[in-house]
Amino acid sequence: MIQRRTDLTANIISFCQYLRTKDFYIGLQTEKECLTSLSLDPGLIKSAERFKRTLEVCICKSKRDLELFSGLFDRYWKELERAVDSKTADEESPTEQMKNKQAPAINQLRSWLLNDNNTEEIGTASYSSYSANDNQLGLSIDEKELKEMLRFVNSLLTQISKKRTRRYTDSKRKELINLRRSIRKNILGSDELLQLVYKEKKKKLKIVLLCDVSKSVELYSMFFLKFMFSLKHLSKDVEIFSFATTLHRLTEDINVREVNKSLRTISRKIKSWSGGTKIGESLDEFVRVYSHKCVNKNTVLFIVSDGWDTGDIDLIDKNMEALSQKSMKIIWLNPLLAHADWKPEVSGMKAAMPYIDLLLPFHNIDSLKSMVKSM
Amino acid sequence: MNWKNVDQVREDLVKQDYLSTDSIDLAIYLSSKLNKPLLIEGPPGVGKTEIAKCLANIADVDLIRLQCYEGLGAEHAIYEWNYQSQLLALRLMESQDNSIEEKESHIFSDKYLLKRPLLQSISSSKSSVLLIDELDRADEEFESYLLEILSDWQISVPELGTIKAKTIPTVIITSNRTRDLSEALRRRCIYIWIDYPEFEKELAILQTKMPNINKELAEQICLFMKELRQLQLKKSPSISETLDWAFALSELHFDHLEKQIVEDTLGIVLKDWQDLRESQDSLSELLDRVGVVQKLPS
The missing domain is CATH 3.40.50.300 (P-loop containing nucleotide triphosphate hydrolases)
Structure with missing residues (x-):
C-alpha cells in the first residue's frame, strides 16, 4: 500500500504531522517509535491491517485518539494514494509543462495535510453558512464592562474560597507533621513522639459553570458571556460549558486576551445559540462525559439558567441528583429571580429545586454584587 | 520476555x-x-x-x-524510613560512645529503609x-x-x-x-x-474460564449481559460479573435461564440499587430479547 514511489519514513512523518493538526500529541520520540516498531517484526509491515494497528498502538495515547485514528488513517492514506498516482503521471509526462500542470495536486495534498483552512473551507462552503472569519451571532463585549465584571467576580471567588477557613487538614501523606496532634496522641505513652500525625493544605476549590444560551435567556446572554470570561481569567481551576439543545465545552475557547477571537470561535461552535432548551439532555451529557473529570467534592457547580425546558424532565431529576452527590455545592443562578413574583413553576426548575444548595438572581452587575454579599 | x-x-x-x-x-x-x-x-x-x-x-x-x-504519596509507594525503629536505635546507642556521624550513618542505613513497591x-x-x-x-x-x-x-x-x-x-x-x-x-x-467484549468474545472467555459450563446457559448469559449493557446503567456489568454469575448458576446446577432465577441472582451482576430497580422493571422485555421462555403465572 505505502510501498509505491514514496519513502515510508517520509510518509509516516507526514502522517504524524497531519495528526498533529488534528490535536494529537506526537513528539519526535513517537515518530521514532513508529519506525522502530515497524522494523521489529516483518509481519507488521506486510499486512495492511497490522501496519495500521502498529501505528495506532504507537501513536494513540487516549480513548479520544483511538476513536479518531481509524478514520484519519484511512483518509490520509487514501489521499496519499491519489497524490502518488498524480505524481506518477507527473513524472511519466515528457514535458516540463505537464509537470507544472500537475503541481497543484501535490500542493493540494500538502495544504490538506497541514490543515490549511482555505482548502478546507472550499469543501465546507457548499453546506455551511458559517465561515472561519465571521462572528455570525454578532457577539461583542465592551471592555469597560468586562473590567467591572472582573472586579466583582474576583470578590465572588475570594468570598467562595473564604468559606474554607481551616488551612490544614489531616493527611495520609507523611510530609508535614501536625505537632499539636502528635503530642496529644503520645501524651499517655513515653516521652518520645513515637506516633506521628500528619497534615496537608486543604485542596483548592474547583469551579464548573454550566451556562444556558437558549432563546429564553437571550436578553442576558452578553452578561453571561462576560461572567464566563471573567471566571476563566481569574481562576485556573474552572471549567466552562454552554448548553441549549446540546452541550459544548468552552473552557479552551475562552481567552480574555483575545476576546474577539474567542467570540468568533464560540459563535462558530455553538449552532444552537438562542435555540431551544434541553437541560436534562445537556446535564446527562455533562454527567456522562465530563463529570468524572471535573466534578468532585471540591467542586462548586454554577448552573446559569431560567429553568425553561423542552426536553425530558426525568433526566434533570436524575442528573441533578448525581451532581449533588458528586459536588460540594450546586449554585443555580436564575435571571428571572429578579422579578418579585417569581415562583419555580417551570418544570425544569421544579425538577432541579430539591438538589440546589443556593438559588440566586443573576441578571446584572447589581445582582452579582448582592450575590457576593449573600455568599 | x-x-x-x-x-x-x-x-x-x-x-x-x-x-x-x-x-x-x-x-x-x-x-x-x-x-x-x-x-x-x-x-x-x-x-x-x-x-x-x-x-x-x-x-x-x-x-x-x-x-x-x-x-x-512517596512514603507509601517508593520508600519510608522506619521512624519508630530509628528512634529506639538512638535510645539504645545513648550508652555507647558513638559520634554523631556514626549514629547518623547507622540509623539511615538499609536496615531502617522500608522499601515500598516502586523501590522494591x-x-x-x-x-x-x-x-x-x-x-x-x-x-x-x-x-x-x-x-x-x-x-x-x-x-x-x-x-x-x-x-x-x-x-x-x-x-x-x-x-x-x-x-x-x-x-x-x-x-x-x-x-x-479495553472495552466490554462482543458477544462471541465474551462467550469464548466464559467457555475458556469454565470449560464445563452448559452451552445453552453460557449463550443465554452472554446475550443477557449484552442486552443489559445497552441499558443506561450507572455501573454496567463487566466480564468479571459475567464469570461470577455463570459460576453461581453452574454451582446451583441450572442449565438455562429463567425469569425467577434471574430475579433472584441479579445482585451478582448489578451492584447499584437503582440499576437493579430499573433492570427489574424491564426484565421481561430483556429476557424476551435473549430468548428465554417465560412461564405464565398460574
Missing part, C-alpha cells in the same frame, strides 16, 4: 487462559520491545489487571502491585512485573513522582543517594478514567483501551 513476533504473545496469553485482541497483543509486544510502560484504560472488570498477572506468569517473575488511592521493583536483582493499579485514584502529584522513575529508572533518597535500577521491570499501569491522566505520563506509555 523474548518474543520474536506478535503471534507468540497471543500464544502465551492463550496458555494463560487470557483471550486477547490484536491490539492488546501488539501493545504488549511493542511495550516489551521498546521498554515502555503499558497504560491500560477501560471500564472496571474487563481484564486490565489480569494482563499484569498473565505477564508475570509468562515470564515466571514476581508481580509487585501498587494499589493507588487518593492521598498516596527497581532494586530487586530479579526482573519483575510492576502493576500500578488504578492510577487515576492517586493525586496528580504522585504522577509526577512516577514520571521521574519511569523515564530515568532511578530513585533519589536524600540520605542514601541515587538508587539506580538493577533490572528494568515490566510496568503495567491501569486506570478506570475517573480522571484524566497527564499528557506527560501518556507520552511515556504504550496505550490500550
Whole structure:
C-alpha cells in the first residue's frame, strides 16, 4: 500500500504531522517509535491491517485518539494514494509543462495535510453558512464592562474560597507533621513522639459553570458571556460549558486576551445559540462525559439558567441528583429571580429545586454584587 | 520476555487462559520491545489487571502491585524510613560512645529503609512485573513522582543517594478514567483501551474460564449481559460479573435461564440499587430479547 514511489519514513512523518493538526500529541520520540516498531517484526509491515494497528498502538495515547485514528488513517492514506498516482503521471509526462500542470495536486495534498483552512473551507462552503472569519451571532463585549465584571467576580471567588477557613487538614501523606496532634496522641505513652500525625493544605476549590444560551435567556446572554470570561481569567481551576439543545465545552475557547477571537470561535461552535432548551439532555451529557473529570467534592457547580425546558424532565431529576452527590455545592443562578413574583413553576426548575444548595438572581452587575454579599 | 513476533504473545496469553485482541497483543509486544510502560484504560472488570498477572506468569517473575488511592504519596509507594525503629536505635546507642556521624550513618542505613513497591521493583536483582493499579485514584502529584522513575529508572533518597535500577521491570499501569491522566505520563506509555467484549468474545472467555459450563446457559448469559449493557446503567456489568454469575448458576446446577432465577441472582451482576430497580422493571422485555421462555403465572 505505502510501498509505491514514496519513502515510508517520509510518509509516516507526514502522517504524524497531519495528526498533529488534528490535536494529537506526537513528539519526535513517537515518530521514532513508529519506525522502530515497524522494523521489529516483518509481519507488521506486510499486512495492511497490522501496519495500521502498529501505528495506532504507537501513536494513540487516549480513548479520544483511538476513536479518531481509524478514520484519519484511512483518509490520509487514501489521499496519499491519489497524490502518488498524480505524481506518477507527473513524472511519466515528457514535458516540463505537464509537470507544472500537475503541481497543484501535490500542493493540494500538502495544504490538506497541514490543515490549511482555505482548502478546507472550499469543501465546507457548499453546506455551511458559517465561515472561519465571521462572528455570525454578532457577539461583542465592551471592555469597560468586562473590567467591572472582573472586579466583582474576583470578590465572588475570594468570598467562595473564604468559606474554607481551616488551612490544614489531616493527611495520609507523611510530609508535614501536625505537632499539636502528635503530642496529644503520645501524651499517655513515653516521652518520645513515637506516633506521628500528619497534615496537608486543604485542596483548592474547583469551579464548573454550566451556562444556558437558549432563546429564553437571550436578553442576558452578553452578561453571561462576560461572567464566563471573567471566571476563566481569574481562576485556573474552572471549567466552562454552554448548553441549549446540546452541550459544548468552552473552557479552551475562552481567552480574555483575545476576546474577539474567542467570540468568533464560540459563535462558530455553538449552532444552537438562542435555540431551544434541553437541560436534562445537556446535564446527562455533562454527567456522562465530563463529570468524572471535573466534578468532585471540591467542586462548586454554577448552573446559569431560567429553568425553561423542552426536553425530558426525568433526566434533570436524575442528573441533578448525581451532581449533588458528586459536588460540594450546586449554585443555580436564575435571571428571572429578579422579578418579585417569581415562583419555580417551570418544570425544569421544579425538577432541579430539591438538589440546589443556593438559588440566586443573576441578571446584572447589581445582582452579582448582592450575590457576593449573600455568599 | 523474548518474543520474536506478535503471534507468540497471543500464544502465551492463550496458555494463560487470557483471550486477547490484536491490539492488546501488539501493545504488549511493542511495550516489551521498546521498554515502555503499558497504560491500560477501560471500564472496571474487563481484564486490565489480569494482563499484569498473565505477564508475570509468562515470564515466571514476581508481580509487585501498587494499589493507588487518593492521598498516596512517596512514603507509601517508593520508600519510608522506619521512624519508630530509628528512634529506639538512638535510645539504645545513648550508652555507647558513638559520634554523631556514626549514629547518623547507622540509623539511615538499609536496615531502617522500608522499601515500598516502586523501590522494591527497581532494586530487586530479579526482573519483575510492576502493576500500578488504578492510577487515576492517586493525586496528580504522585504522577509526577512516577514520571521521574519511569523515564530515568532511578530513585533519589536524600540520605542514601541515587538508587539506580538493577533490572528494568515490566510496568503495567491501569486506570478506570475517573480522571484524566497527564499528557506527560501518556507520552511515556504504550496505550490500550479495553472495552466490554462482543458477544462471541465474551462467550469464548466464559467457555475458556469454565470449560464445563452448559452451552445453552453460557449463550443465554452472554446475550443477557449484552442486552443489559445497552441499558443506561450507572455501573454496567463487566466480564468479571459475567464469570461470577455463570459460576453461581453452574454451582446451583441450572442449565438455562429463567425469569425467577434471574430475579433472584441479579445482585451478582448489578451492584447499584437503582440499576437493579430499573433492570427489574424491564426484565421481561430483556429476557424476551435473549430468548428465554417465560412461564405464565398460574
